[in-house]
Amino acid sequence: MDQALRFEINHRCSRTNARVGVAHTPHGSFDTPAFMTVGTKGTVKGIYPQQLDQTGCQVLLGNTYHLLLRPGPDVVESLGGLHAMMGWDNPILTDSGGYQAYSMADINAVDDDGVTFKSILNGQMIRLGPEEAIATQNKLGADIIMAFDDCPPSVDPNAGPTNQTRIRLAAIRDTGKNTTYDHAKRLRASNERTVRWLERCKRAHQRAADQALFGIVQGGTDLDERAWSAEHIAAIDLPGYAIGGVAVGETADDIDRVVAHTAPLLPDDKPRYLMGVGYERDILSAVLSGVDMFDCVLPTRNGRSANAFTRTGQIRLKNAKYTTDTEVIEPCCDCPACDPAKYGLTTVDGKGFSRGTIRHLFNAGEMLGPILVSLHNVRHFQRLMLDIRQAVREDDWLSFATRWPVAVDGLPSGLRGRLGLPQAP
Numbered sequence: 001m002d003q004a005l006r007f008e009i010n011h012r013c014s015r016t017n018a019r020v021g022v023a024h025t026p027h028g029s030f031d032t033p034a035f036m037t038v039g040t041k042g043t044v045k046g047i048y049p050q051q052l053d054q055t056g057c058q059v060l061l062g063n064t065y066h067l068l069l070r071p072g073p074d075v076v077e078s079l080g081g082l083h084a085m086m087g088w089d090n091p092i093l094t095d096s097g098g099y100q101a102y103s104m105a106d107i108n109a110v111d112d113d114g115v116t117f118k119s120i121l122n123g124q125m126i127r128l129g130p131e132e133a134i135a136t137q138n139k140l141g142a143d144i145i146m147a148f149d150d151c152p153p154s155v156d157p158n159a160g161p162t163n164q165t166r167i168r169l170a171a172i173r174d175t176g177k178n179t180t181y182d183h184a185k186r187l188r189a190s191n192e193r194t195v196r197w198l199e200r201c202k203r204a205h206q207r208a209a210d211q212a213l214f215g216i217v218q219g220g221t222d223l224d225e226r227a228w229s230a231e232h233i234a235a236i237d238l239p240g241y242a243i244g245g246v247a248v249g250e251t252a253d254d255i256d257r258v259v260a261h262t263a264p265l266l267p268d269d270k271p272r273y274l275m276g277v278g279y280e281r282d283i284l285s286a287v288l289s290g291v292d293m294f295d296c297v298l299p300t301r302n303g304r305s306a307n308a309f310t311r312t313g314q315i316r317l318k319n320a321k322y323t324t325d326t327e328v329i330e331p332c333c334d335c336p337a338c339d340p341a342k343y344g345l346t347t348v349d350g351k352g353f354s355r356g357t358i359r360h361l362f363n364a365g366e367m368l369g370p371i372l373v374s375l376h377n378v379r380h381f382q383r384l385m386l387d388i389r390q391a392v393r394e395d396d397w398l399s400f401a402t403r404w405p406v407a408v409d410g411l412p413s414g415l416r417g418r419l420g421l422p423q424a425p
Contacts, residue, residue, distance in 0.1 A: 303374030
């Protein structure tokens, strides 16, 4: 390739802003809209890389913050980079660590030059700024890297049922005030800081020829701040752009509103990435607003807790009602847990693993339980994206809604109307 990332749009939805495309990177291509399975510390927990490929994964995500702490970017580089370490010769994206600065705000301190935080491993004080975040990601070697950003609370932490005391206290500390917190000022400070940091990230980037740098839009749930951020972030020419700071305490309606407002403000010919989302309904809503890329820890995190995603909603396999259930997790699923024969795996009766068997594996503390449900969940989200792409290409949302009630339940009435779906009762 003569550039770090090339993006092509192959089809657009006639009713919405949804589009189907392909992103080309030095380690291959992936179809969009895409769901990136998360391998936080250099591996997707419990799943062999070949299995990820078999379940339809085309691009993975690694976490800069955790890899910085252990084993460290120099070690990853000495092992051949993140692709070699993960055993994954397909595209990888790494985040920058900005979200961790938000999510662990009680042990971090933010200023105009970066973040100082205590290592969660040994308490060592570590400094992370735009230059350090980019240098770390240059050594990790992912195909797509994220700019270091300042992620503020999306909603006022003083208000309502989403009150986040530790976030509020950290925000007061970081704005240099002793007793008060002004959410509007915090959003504007974050936006201005994120633009300055993006400029520094771009200057520090030493591998622009083979690593695509994405900028991140912030602004909380304030649409004016989102518009300001989108304008200033998009003014910096980059291979792609992301919407950050969502799914961190807002309602689904707030996420819809922010994404629907923000996505069309980003360059049409560049991939748009909604960070940290999420559930099937939120993914579909964002696709309809023009978003191309997603990531979330839900498939494997829930898999390790015996919570399986299905087309009609989650089932909790530890429940006693599944003790003697001989059905597989989801009869129509073609994952290695439900349909092992598809993957060349043999079973005694030619069927997959039953719900009752999986429940036993969890209760007995056997590793196979979390592995099977994680594999099922990973495949579930890849099947979702396959069917979303098909619905966009064929403009057939009625069939999609029949196959994926979990994705259309709770969609706003306006979106349902544009898709030609009956209104919810």
